[in-house]
Amino acid sequence: xxxxxxxxxxIAYFALASMLASTACAGLFNPxxxxxxxxxxxxxxxxxxxxxxxxxxYADSPxxxxxxxxxxxxxxxxxxxxxxxxxxxxxKEAKPVIREDTxxxxxxxxxxxxxxxxxxxxxxxxxxxxxxxxxxxxxxxxFSILKDPSVPIPGINSFTDDPPRITAGQEAVLKxxxxxxxxxxxxxxxxxxxxxxxxxxxxAVDTTYTLYAVNRGGCSLSH
Numbered sequence: 001x002x003x004x005x006x007x008x009x010x011i012a013y014f015a016l017a018s019m020l021a022s023t024a025c026a027g028l029f030n031p032x033x034x035x036x037x038x039x040x041x042x043x044x045x046x047x048x049x050x051x052x053x054x055x056x057x058y059a060d061s062p063x064x065x066x067x068x069x070x071x072x073x074x075x076x077x078x079x080x081x082x083x084x085x086x087x088x089x090x091x092k093e094a095k096p097v098i099r100e101d102t103x104x105x106x107x108x109x110x111x112x113x114x115x116x117x118x119x120x121x122x123x124x125x126x127x128x129x130x131x132x133x134x135x136x137x138x139x140x141x142x143f144s145i146l147k148d149p150s151v152p153i154p155g156i157n158s159f160t161d162d163p164p165r166i167t168a169g170q171e172a173v174l175k176x177x178x179x180x181x182x183x184x185x186x187x188x189x190x191x192x193x194x195x196x197x198x199x200x201x202x203x204a205v206d207t208t209y210t211l212y213a214v215n216r217g218g219c220s221l222s223h
Contacts, residue, residue, distance in 0.1 A: 035069065041066070044112050057145050060183055060214045064115040077104065081131055084130065117183075129141050155179045155220065158175065158177045184211065184212070186210070
């Protein structure tokens with residue numbers, strides 16, 4: 001009886017050792033993808049590598065970019081970026097996520113995500129970008145948006161349409177002149193424009209055009 005008990009124990013130990021070895025091999029030959037080198041940047045160079053490194057952006061920054069390196073990727077590895085307002089910022093507390101994007105990797109590579117500026121510029125505050133793979137959190141980066149109170153907001157000298165009333169399909173000409181702005185945008189069209197100029201438009205329905213003039217001090221707008 002004693003001999004059989006020892007034999008059973010030996011078999012159990014062998015089975016346990018085999019299971020642990022199998023688990024170790026599975027982890028060795030099927031590594032889980034990971035994310036490293038999370039970098040906040042103003043833009044990208046080749047293959048989504050960061051053009052620079054910064055954690056400070058401004059009200060008139062055209063975009064915020066995030067670059068990261070994915071290792072251990074297999075075909076169709078999906079990386080998700082969630083841009084979140086932490087303090088102040090562009091989103092209400094009830095809904096802190098500002099934007100979500102995904103990128104797909106088939107091998108080890110860099111991925112890039114972009115948070116474009118709103119037409120009226122970024123709102124100062126603290127922000128975070130969280131990166132996950134298949135729903136599992138992997139890495140994050142933080143950054144701040146600053147508004148410079150020493151910089152006067154842009155001046156909109158004029159913003160007119162000629163003629164002010166048209167019928168559908170007719171042409172009107174928008175004219176504007178702005179001072180002190182680093183970026184000028186007219187919505188819904190023509191988009192980004194120079195500080196002074198004119199543009200013909202042909203709205204098919206009643207349309208309100210809004211001019212946004214942004215600098216580090218904030219935004220001025222006119223309808």
